Amino acid sequence: MSTAIVWFRRDLRLDDHPSLAEAAGAADRLLPVYAFDPREFGEREYGGPRSFAYEKTGGHRARFLRESVADLRERLRDRGSDLIVRHESPETALEGLIETTDADTLFHQALPTAEEQRVERAVEAVCADHDVEVRSHWGHTLHHPGDLPRSPETIPDTFTPFRKEIEVDEVVREPIDPPDGLPGLPSDGIDPGEIPSLSALGLDEPPEDERAVLAFEGGEAAGRERLEAYLWEEDRLREYKRTRNGLLGAGYSSKLSPWLNLGCLSPRRVYAEVERYERERVENDSTYWLVFELRWRDFFAFQFLRHGSQQFRREGIRNRTDLEWREDREAFERWCAGETGIPFVDANVRELNLTGFMSNRGRQNVASFLAKNLRLDWRWGAAYFETRLVDYDPCSNYGNWAYVAGVGNDSRDNYFDIVGQARRYDPDAEYVRTWLPELSSLPADAAHEPWAARELCSAYGVELGVDYPEPMLDLEASYERLR
Numbered sequence: 001m002s003t004a005i006v007w008f009r010r011d012l013r014l015d016d017h018p019s020l021a022e023a024a025g026a027a028d029r030l031l032p033v034y035a036f037d038p039r040e041f042g043e044r045e046y047g048g049p050r051s052f053a054y055e056k057t058g059g060h061r062a063r064f065l066r067e068s069v070a071d072l073r074e075r076l077r078d079r080g081s082d083l084i085v086r087h088e089s090p091e092t093a094l095e096g097l098i099e100t101t102d103a104d105t106l107f108h109q110a111l112p113t114a115e116e117q118r119v120e121r122a123v124e125a126v127c128a129d130h131d132v133e134v135r136s137h138w139g140h141t142l143h144h145p146g147d148l149p150r151s152p153e154t155i156p157d158t159f160t161p162f163r164k165e166i167e168v169d170e171v172v173r174e175p176i177d178p179p180d181g182l183p184g185l186p187s188d189g190i191d192p193g194e195i196p197s198l199s200a201l202g203l204d205e206p207p208e209d210e211r212a213v214l215a216f217e218g219g220e221a222a223g224r225e226r227l228e229a230y231l232w233e234e235d236r237l238r239e240y241k242r243t244r245n246g247l248l249g250a251g252y253s254s255k256l257s258p259w260l261n262l263g264c265l266s267p268r269r270v271y272a273e274v275e276r277y278e279r280e281r282v283e284n285d286s287t288y289w290l291v292f293e294l295r296w297r298d299f300f301a302f303q304f305l306r307h308g309s310q311q312f313r314r315e316g317i318r319n320r321t322d323l324e325w326r327e328d329r330e331a332f333e334r335w336c337a338g339e340t341g342i343p344f345v346d347a348n349v350r351e352l353n354l355t356g357f358m359s360n361r362g363r364q365n366v367a368s369f370l371a372k373n374l375r376l377d378w379r380w381g382a383a384y385f386e387t388r389l390v391d392y393d394p395c396s397n398y399g400n401w402a403y404v405a406g407v408g409n410d411s412r413d414n415y416f417d418i419v420g421q422a423r424r425y426d427p428d429a430e431y432v433r434t435w436l437p438e439l440s441s442l443p444a445d446a447a448h449e450p451w452a453a454r455e456l457c458s459a460y461g462v463e464l465g466v467d468y469p470e471p472m473l474d475l476e477a478s479y480e481r482l483r
């Protein structure tokens, strides 16, 4: 009788799950397992000589994770199986379960970052000690590393050549349908375990806010519903390229990132649905562009395979030892609180704090403000996003931050003109006024640049320094230093 364990990680789904499909076909008995790793919660030291502490997982992401695990368990139970849940490190949890079940094979998802790989190695060591065969599958990206025109270790450091090479002869594997039935559990006596509560994870309930773009609910069911709604019910994909820089509401972009990053949705399933949409509705620059963005996601994942922990260093993969970074905690706290006095920055950060989400346009601007205008250590901002984002992904997050900070996959030294961006993407200041109600009475220009319209602000009852902060720096002077 063969017994297989499937260790779930950031692949919390049944659909297009290579490990589950293989294990279901090969083993007589199957034990699905998820471990809430205590190292993922609570305060963490960011490594390196000038380390700092931050909270690794915040409330919005933890809630989404719990919901995703609960949904997976329900789906497995519907198929006569279960999900064994533990609140301890995967290596400890799996060692106990290997001993109880006498398992002979362990399947798991392979992931690209050093921290995730360290856990993999620890689990593999336990398996070696118990004579358990390990089979790992790559399933987190759209393109399989084995299907790239060249090995991930040699891919270009800039996106455009990477994308062009892929597009010449594109290979995206067909998603694998979920198994119809699953082998039974190894024995009746195994405690299924409880999904730890937020307080057991050391967290409070995160805030809820009716202004949120979407009520993000974790799990494969909710992820498939979102895909269905965005493509088919609301028919938004046809206009994605035009709307994707939006700031308000559910419809301006797909909002698939939280489900993609915990693996509730497979990027190949999204791709297959885009192809179906192209056949059944329309094929245009918008349908192309959603896949284009998924390739950005792949690009960052493969960059981490290529450069390893170098990606987390302040100097980045470009080894920018020439840049001076400030370590001003007070300035950083103002940025975190959305109290910089620059409305477009503050509105975005407050949205993040209250909902766990921020648009791509917002992320680029607040990151540029922190790393370029304030010249604060960009990793402080990245770590703050790591805590707060419901869709946090180590590669997309640190990769994008390093890119904006000028130490990553972009050889230019660009920065964002924050007020110019605010005027362009929020012309009526509707977004800023939504998240900064204290400015809601102001005309658009004044809402974006209150320091340049003090008298007008007073006439509308808004006193800078009283109702809304004075700007924490002279933006124009900071651009002068960057030019």
Ligand SMILES: Cc1cc2nc3c(=O)[nH]c(=O)nc-3n(C[C@H](O)[C@H](O)[C@H](O)COP(=O)(O)OP(=O)(O)OC[C@H]3O[C@@H](n4cnc5c(N)ncnc54)[C@H](O)[C@@H]3O)c2cc1C
Pocket (backbone or CB within 6 Å): 244, 253, 254, 255, 256, 257, 258, 260, 261, 290, 293, 294, 296, 297, 298, 300, 358, 359, 360, 361, 363, 364, 367, 385, 389, 391, 392, 393, 394, 396, 397, 398, 400, 401, 404
């Ligand atoms: C500083 C900064 C930090 C970021 N941190 C993260 C993060 O932790 N997790 C994350 O998923 N994305 C991150 N992004 C990328 C991007 O902002 C989000 O993927 C996007 O806003 C998610 O919304 P959406 O699903 O509606 O995206 P859509 O516009 O609908 O795009 C579809 C999908 O493409 C992928 N994608 C889109 N843009 C990017 C990009 N620039 N880089 C990588 N993948 C992309 C995402 O998977 C997204 O779900 C970050 C961007 C910046 C500038």
